[in-house]
Amino acid sequence: GDSVTQMEGPVTLSEEAFLTINCTYTATGYPSLFWYVQYPGEGLQLLLKATKADDKGSNKGFEATYRKETTSFHLEKGSVQVSDSAVYFCALSPGYSSASKIIFGSGTRLSIRP
């Protein structure tokens, strides 16, 4: 079945460091891919998305590129801030289903030191 695998956390970085959180997926058809962020005590918020191969999603300095050849959607940010501390979820929505079901990865907790 469809699934998402993302790097284990927690990830701890210093402010202004470069961030990469790896995400790979297995899917039938042509899924849409997402990164969601969950700040402490809050619900999930959509951070960015890409709906087809080679699309790049970007928001708040974060970027991810839909790579069909490597079935990956890695999240990157050039210079992280303390306010980026949160749990990040990679997710996909299968392309074959008429009912939109999002399949989430296990989440990666990111902590940024001042």
Added chain:
Amino acid sequence: DTAVSQTPKYLVTQMGNDKSIKCEQNLGHDTMYWYKQDSKKFLKIMFSYNNKELIINETVPNRFSPKSPDKAHLNLHINSLELGDSAVYFCASSQGPEDNEQFFGPGTRLTVL
């Protein structure tokens, strides 16, 4: 002007009790969802309703019964609560069943003692 709201935010109860969690969205969306997030942050879909009709029903014990009185509301009723039901439950909505951008509520933390 909260988009997706849930009540209560916290729920602590004894094993064997019956409880409900309510969800409302004011986005005018047709489709609503319930997700369960376990202690390891793993998030899994439970149910989805489109215009008050059930469209996704994952492998969930039948102690869990969703109810959608109208398309702006999707409530979750849980009978005979068990320790393993302790989790954070998130409601979400999307414009339609094929719209894969979902908006999440703040979550309800359920603790079963």
